[in-house]
Amino acid sequence: MERLPQEIIARKRDGYQLEREEVEAFVAGVVSGGFKDYQASALLMAIVLRGMTPEETGWLTEAMMRSGRIVDLPEISRPKVDKHSTGGVGDKVSLILAPLAAACGLCVPMMSGRGLGHTGGTLDKLEAIPGFSTQLDDAAYRKQLQNIHQAMIGQSVDMVPADRKLYALRDVTGTVESIPLICASILSKKLAEGIDALVLDVKFGRGAFMATEADGRKLAESLVAIGTAMGKPTSALLTRMEQPLGRMIGNSLEVIEAMDCLRGQGPADLMEVTFALCAEMLRLGDLEVDAAAAKATLKKAIDSGAALRAFRQLVEAQGGDPRVVDDYERLPLSEHCCEIGVENEAPLYIGRLDARGFGQAACVLGAGRSSMDAVIDPAVGFELLKKEGDRVEPGEPIVRIHFTDDKKLDTVVERLRHAIGLSKKPVAVQPLVVDRITG
Ligand code: URA
Secondary structure, three states, X not given: OOOOHXXXXXHHHOOOOOOHHHHHHHHHHHHHOOOOHHHHHHHHHHHHHHOOOHHHHHHHHHHHHOOOOOOOOOOOOOOEEEEEEOOOOOOOHHHHHHHHHHHOOOEEEEEEOOOEOOEOOHHHHHOOOOOOOOOOOHHHHHHHHHHHOEEEEEOXXXXXXXXXXXXXXXXXOOOOOOHHHHHHHHHHHXXXXXXXXXXEEEEEOOOOOEOOHHHHHHHHHHHHHHHHHOOOOEEXXXXXXXXXXXXXXXXXXXXXXXXXXXXXXXXXXXXXXXXHHHHHHHHHOOOOOOHHHHHXXXXXXXXXXXHHHHHHHXXXXXXXXXHHHOOHHHOOOOOEEEEEEOOOOOOEEEEEEOHHHHHHHHHHHOOOOOOOOOOOOOOOEEEEOOOOOOEEOOOOEEEEEEXXXXXXXXXXXXXXXXXXXXXXXXXXXXXXXXXXXXO
């Protein structure tokens, strides 16, 4: 018997497992309009509160994946491996990893998203590069993958329309933080893009959608189980997202930091996560099984300049100005900077740089969106002059703010002050890559 939207919502509200047909009716209704936004939002909230069984999560993933066109890339002979992060602050790993993996022999067909909540999005970062287009038609996408073995684009309109709708609703209805919804959102997109294997960066901590390691692990296990069950070798790294990753937050600034990394001048934490994820991609692509050998291969691609050349090719292929690679001033940069610190009389240590606080302050500054139709300012952002564990001498600055509109500055500074915690005693920094979860 076909159930009405309100009956499906009520069954989930009351804690029942939905039937496959009900999950499929929800997804079809979201795309066709048969489920109105208010009904979809109500069901999303019921899912957040009641959860979903592994079967329901698998059905939801599959129905979302099948809601649009599924790409197949038989003409590509290289192993096609992608990486996806569950979202963080300062996470510009994709910008480094796609050209790096391509330089090491993989093909990376990467479909990315925009910022969600307090987290940044790869598409917004790439679009800071003058001329860079994240929309390629199918023929151009395939040609680019054959020519330069990498593409970084947004979902085309005919792919996974169910996620496009649900992602936008979740962003504004407090329904992002849910393991089954995140799992279905990520995997439906990734499994529709024609890859052979997938590596996930599952983040937990203050700046992630999963606050605790235990929830991060549950999400990673769910992603790996469903990806593997759907026929794609999938593995996940569980990584800490307590403080922003790297030193830059903001779109142009993160592109600059990514290029520094490709030049071999990246910060240690960002390189650690990038190398670990990229090594996992090489393993799943059967190019390098041994982790130490994979890291040596990756390092060689950076030291030889091959990875930076691959980035330049990517920028050029997607209509961007390749001169940005050698001349960072060609990116939109803000004309105004100021620094904040503390008035300490004795040395102090950075105990906490709250990633969520920095992400939210970046949205206020204009680096992210505070409403669905807000326009991003690519020039603004933060430069972390200190990271957790660092010593701060009297008078030393901690953060440099790059801003356009000084009217927002007081609020931003106040938020940053809340996000920074200081300690009189040295602070131990926790390891970043906590575990690897394989299918
Ligand atoms: N990234 C996604 O693509 N979807 C989510 O729900 C969260 C992070």
